[in-house]
Amino acid sequence: MSKPEYEARVIPCSARPLRFDATKCVGCNRCLEVCQVDVMLPNPQKGAPPLVFYPGECYYCGSCVMACPNPGALSLVHPLMNQTKFIPMKDPAQGG
Amino acid sequence: MKWPYENRAGETRRMECDVLVLGGGLAGCYTAIAAARKGQRVILVEKGATERSGAAGSGFDHWESACTNPCSRVTPEEVAQAFIDDKDGYFNGISHYIECREGYDRLLDMETFGGKIRDTQDDFAGAAFRDEKNKFLFAYDYTNRFTLRVWGSTFKPALARECRRLGVTVLDRTEATALLLDRTGAAPCGAGAAAMNTRTGEFLILRAKATVLCMSRPARVWLFHSDLVGLSEFRPTQCIGSGHAMGYRAGLEFVMMEKSVRGEFSAAGRSFPPYSAGNNHNTWYAATMVDARGVDIPYVDRDGRVLKTVDERYRPAPGQKFFLKGGTIDEAAYEVRGPETMDAAALLAQGYQLPFYADLSRMPEMERKVIWGLMVGEEGKTKIPVLKALTDRGFDPEKHRLQSYGSGWQSASFLEQERQLFGAPGGLMNDWDLKTNIDGIYAAGDQLFTGDCCGHAAATGYYAGRKAALRAASLEALPACDEEEAAAEQARLLAPLFRSEGMDWRELNAALAKAMQIYCGGVKNDAFLREGLDLLRTYREDYVPQLSCANPHELMRTHEVLDLLDVCELILNACLLRRAGNTALCFARSDSAEVDPPGDRRFLTLKKEGDRMVSGSCPLDYYGDLKSQYEAHNADYLEEVAHEQA
Ligand SMILES: Cc1cc2nc3c(=O)[nH]c(=O)nc-3n(C[C@H](O)[C@H](O)[C@H](O)COP(=O)(O)OP(=O)(O)OC[C@H]3O[C@@H](n4cnc5c(N)ncnc54)[C@H](O)[C@@H]3O)c2cc1C
Ligand code: SF4
Ligand code: SF4
Numbered sequence: 001m002s003k004p005e006y007e008a009r010v011i012p013c014s015a016r017p018l019r020f021d022a023t024k025c026v027g028c029n030r031c032l033e034v035c036q037v038d039v040m041l042p043n044p045q046k047g048a049p050p051l052v053f054y055p056g057e058c059y060y061c062g063s064c065v066m067a068c069p070n071p072g073a074l075s076l077v078h079p080l081m082n083q084t085k086f087i088p089m090k091d092p093a094q095g096g
Numbered sequence: 097m098k099w100p101y102e103n104r105a106g107e108t109r110r111m112e113c114d115v116l117v118l119g120g121g122l123a124g125c126y127t128a129i130a131a132a133r134k135g136q137r138v139i140l141v142e143k144g145a146t147e148r149s150g151a152a153g154s155g156f157d158h159w160e161s162a163c164t165n166p167c168s169r170v171t172p173e174e175v176a177q178a179f180i181d182d183k184d185g186y187f188n189g190i191s192h193y194i195e196c197r198e199g200y201d202r203l204l205d206m207e208t209f210g211g212k213i214r215d216t217q218d219d220f221a222g223a224a225f226r227d228e229k230n231k232f233l234f235a236y237d238y239t240n241r242f243t244l245r246v247w248g249s250t251f252k253p254a255l256a257r258e259c260r261r262l263g264v265t266v267l268d269r270t271e272a273t274a275l276l277l278d279r280t281g282a283a284p285c286g287a288g289a290a291a292m293n294t295r296t297g298e299f300l301i302l303r304a305k306a307t308v309l310c311m312s313r314p315a316r317v318w319l320f321h322s323d324l325v326g327l328s329e330f331r332p333t334q335c336i337g338s339g340h341a342m343g344y345r346a347g348l349e350f351v352m353m354e355k356s357v358r359g360e361f362s363a364a365g366r367s368f369p370p371y372s373a374g375n376n377h378n379t380w381y382a383a384t385m386v387d388a389r390g391v392d393i394p395y396v397d398r399d400g401r402v403l404k405t406v407d408e409r410y411r412p413a414p415g416q417k418f419f420l421k422g423g424t425i426d427e428a429a430y431e432v433r434g435p436e437t438m439d440a441a442a443l444l445a446q447g448y449q450l451p452f453y454a455d456l457s458r459m460p461e462m463e464r465k466v467i468w469g470l471m472v473g474e475e476g477k478t479k480i481p482v483l484k485a486l487t488d489r490g491f492d493p494e495k496h497r498l499q500s501y502g503s504g505w506q507s508a509s510f511l512e513q514e515r516q517l518f519g520a521p522g523g524l525m526n527d528w529d530l531k532t533n534i535d536g537i538y539a540a541g542d543q544l545f546t547g548d549c550c551g552h553a554a555a556t557g558y559y560a561g562r563k564a565a566l567r568a569a570s571l572e573a574l575p576a577c578d579e580e581e582a583a584a585e586q587a588r589l590l591a592p593l594f595r596s597e598g599m600d601w602r603e604l605n606a607a608l609a610k611a612m613q614i615y616c617g618g619v620k621n622d623a624f625l626r627e628g629l630d631l632l633r634t635y636r637e638d639y640v641p642q643l644s645c646a647n648p649h650e651l652m653r654t655h656e657v658l659d660l661l662d663v664c665e666l667i668l669n670a671c672l673l674r675r676a677g678n679t680a681l682c683f684a685r686s687d688s689a690e691v692d693p694p695g696d697r698r699f700l701t702l703k704k705e706g707d708r709m710v711s712g713s714c715p716l717d718y719y720g721d722l723k724s725q726y727e728a729h730n731a732d733y734l735e736e737v738a739h740e741q742a
Contacts, residue, residue, distance in 0.1 A: 014324070036149040044098075065484075076485070086453075
């Protein structure tokens with residue numbers, strides 16, 4: 001069987017689920033290895049945060065953040081439309 | 097960018113074992129552990145990474161039907177029968193009885209693997225839902241104590257570790273794609289599976305004496321969002337019913353595939369992320385709800401009696417032995433109906449004003465802390481995306497109310513044609529060995545019909561692992577593997593890599609979902625179902641040969657849509673079989689005036705033989721008396737357990 005060439009291409013989407021803080025991330029790839037969806041690919045630059053190739057496939061489970069040894073290096077953010085509204089107890093008319 | 101992993105397209109790896117487990121979620125891990133404990137050589141194939149894969153990968157908050165725990169006041173027979181009755185008989189009596197009987201044993205196993213099942217830090221000392229001696233925390237029915245609150249986020253890593261400790265060969269990032277059959281005997285039998293590495297494209301031929309299917313159930317059938325694919329459904333992106341598809345192609349028998357329900361979750365569309373909106377169901381039971389003015393919404397018992405205290409929300413009604421709550425319970429039958437907030441229509445008629453909110457501030461401290469912190473926190477997809485995200489945004493359960501967007505825990509209003517396989521849907525048919533209709537092939541967890549919930553996945557997984565181990569031990573040699581069949585599978589799998597500028601998998605998934613909404617929506621009729629099948633045929637003939645992709649990751653997604661095509665075909669055929677409306681199956685027809693005719697109260701089964709669909713039927717209670725049948729089939733296990741306790 002002949003061998004097809006592989007190419008890595010980012011499949012963009014309207015949301016940005018994963019946000020890395022490059023000053024805290026050490027590029028250990030724990031987040032990448034634990035992700036069941038395989039949303040990220042390793043960064044060719046050693047020590048740098050993984051690259052998010054398939055953001056639209058993210059299931060928003062948070063396992064990557066739970067696995068990260070450096071708090072704050074990675075955060076998970078739901079699309080804006082998915083942020084539920086809350087209001088303070090005293091004045092129910094005000095939005096939260 | 098250059099693909100960062102090796103290119104092994106066209107290469108084949110051959111491996112052999114006694115018991116092959118497909119899918120490494122809760123069910124698959126317990127299957128592997130049971131078979132390994134029996135001394136069998138086990139391979140576990142997981143498409144993602146076992147450490148956090150599956151519906152329970154990031155956690156879960158409650159373990160249902162642990163009827164044999166020392167605090168329980170109900171029997172496995174009572175609870176299993178209550179579930180069966182609640183579903184009007186359209187329920188897997190075998191697998192749910194196994195759950196009621198053995199689920200607690202699996203919880204104790206989990207503790208030895210390192211999972212947390214007790215309030216060891218005494219965070220909830222003195223709470224009404226805590227047993228002080230065992231340090232167990234209970235949910236829902238505090239009187240009868242058969243559902244436990246657990247620290248589910250600790251479970252999957254513990255299971256993955258235990259599998260490796262027992263010498264299970266774990267193949268992560270490997271998708272099973274087809275069942276291999278030995279057709280040399282009088283009847284076909286399972287011979288293993290074909291698989292592909294999702295990073296390298298390497299093809300695997302996995303030969304085994306027994307195979308167990310633990311790949312959960314289909315999703316993205318009616319609901320698909322091409323932009324936010326991973327939010328299309330409730331279950332993980334990975335779980336779209338490949339197990340059903342490969343089973344269908346191999347001739348396994350299915351039941352209840354005509355059942356689907358109006359959508360409940362799709363955070364890419366009409367609903368919010370699960371458990372992130374104000375509600376009082378499941379994880380949030382029994383939160384205090386208030387209306388827009390801040391007025392308490394009353395809880396009532398099954399007789400409409402208004403409950404005065406928070407504690408009463410967790411107690412059976414006068415004269416009621418126990419009540420049911422949990423994953424598959426929507427509106428429970430009267431006998432087991434638990435406390436619930438007053439019906440939304442009645443509330444509005446009485447002047448209550450929308451929107452409603454969850455207001456934990458007025459609950460006793462322990463109840464607030466256990467909902468916001470333990471339940472929301474351990475429940476799947478809540479620790480980071482809900483608990484942390486809302487806390488970071490400033491939400492404080494003592495100071496804020498969280499908005500509710502619907503009348504139930506769905507927090508959404510879907511259209512009738514936006515459907516899901518949810519709330520005890522169909523799946524593989526099984527006998528008392530959790531064996532399918534083909535010898536050597538077993539199933540567990542959500543891949544079984546009406547499979548649902550963690551206790552069920554763990555208990556049936558372990559049980560299937562035991563039975564598969566027995567089968568493997570009884571065979572001297574591996575069943576024969578058909579090399580031609582394997583080569584054809586490899587060619588099928590790799591084909592999209594050899595095309596460029598073709599169709600992206602998303603385009604086909606979107607077309608399938610739209611077709612299912614049109615031809616297999618809320619109300620069925622033969623003309624539409626047949627049109628649907630015809631359309632699928634054209635997709636198969638004209639568009640499947642156009643699918644193309646650039647690397648093994650995209651190829652895995654492409655395979656998923658090919659599997660979905662089979663799943664859609666299976667569902668349409670199952671719908672054609674059922675001739676009249678059926679309330680319990682949420683099945684309506686416009687071309688038949690009949691609803692629930694007594695003669696139709698049967699399971700209708702379906703399997704594929706070559707290109708032919710073969711249908712059958714059997715009584716709803718085909719499994720016989722639960723207790724005596726279970727005991728007749730499990731003398732060995734009962735002896736083992738008795739021995740351990742002695
Ligand atoms: C957010 C959420 C919260 C929940 N909370 C609870 C709860 O609190 N209590 C409760 O009882 N239940 C809960 N459930 C349900 C429960 O998690 C599931 O019923 C249970 O985990 C099913 O286990 P399973 O092993 O059958 O399937 P899964 O755990 O989903 O495992 C299936 C596995 O198969 C793998 N797979 C799929 N296709 C292939 C393939 N082709 N090849 C190889 N591997 C494959 C998948 O990657 C996955 O790991 C929840 C579910 C969700 C989604
Ligand atoms: S949230 Fe879950 S699915 Fe998304 S990248 Fe993290 S681990 Fe993967
Ligand atoms: S786990 Fe954390 S530190 Fe490691 S690569 Fe991911 S974000 Fe960076």
